[in-house]
Amino acid sequence: MVISLSNNNNKYFLKPQLSQDSQPKNALTKNQKLGIRLSTAAGILGSLAILAKTSKTPYSLKISKMVSTPFKDSFLGKIDYDVKNVLVVGGGSCLGGLIGGLLFDKNKNNRQAKLREGLVQYTNIALPIATVHYMSKLGEFCANKMSKGGNFLNAVAPIVGLGVGIVAGNRISNKLNQLIFHKKDNRPVELTDMSAHLDDICMTSQYIVKDNILTKSASRFIPLALMVAGCEIGKKQEKTN
DSSP: OOOOOOGGGTTTBOOOOOOGGGSOSSOOOHHHHHHHHHHHHHHHHHHHHHHHHHSSSOOOOOHHHHHHSOGGGSHHHHOOOOHHHHHHHHHHHHHHHHHHHHHHOOOGGGHHHHHHHHHHHHHHHHHHHHHHHHHHHHHHHHHHHOSSSHHHHHHHHHHHHHHHHHHHHHHHHHHHHHHHHOOOOOOOBOGGGGGGGHHHHHHHHHHHSTTOHHHHHHGGGHHHHHHHHHHHHHHOOOOOO
């Protein structure tokens, strides 16, 4: 699908699908895509295992122990997806997807494209969640200091942070790719990028409505949503003009 909000936003958002001539010549097979998915999943599971073992109350990684523990008492049931934890899980996804792509996509010409996509995807994960966090802190400060309008600013601040982070993340990652890889992609914000923002949306909602059971329940799916970022990295191929 194609999303076009306005002419002014064309450089940020999806553009019409490229013609057949500009698509990658060698599409990945189902087995190659499956390998990339499994590698991405392994990266996420590895990052979750690291978080479980380094938490204040370390969790056992023995299969028998994990199976016998009720979900609500397990690490996955209790983990708070704050900025640090999301960055670790997102990093595991991106690294797993990149490794899977390099292993299963035999075309060496696609390697740099995967590296560039990795930078984009991780920036899409890291920058918005950081802007949501710090804009929320600013909103809380305003709410405590202002007698009028403070609560409104407190509610709006994380939403503004999310929007700023998404657009800024896209622009910054494009600039970094140009500096590092000397490749001017002008890559727009794509629909698949939105999966990386489930964590941001959950965090934004929790800042607006404290201790919300709905957003806390939705946050359990953050590792699954972050699977998309790693898979996009692994599947990325160099386009031909």
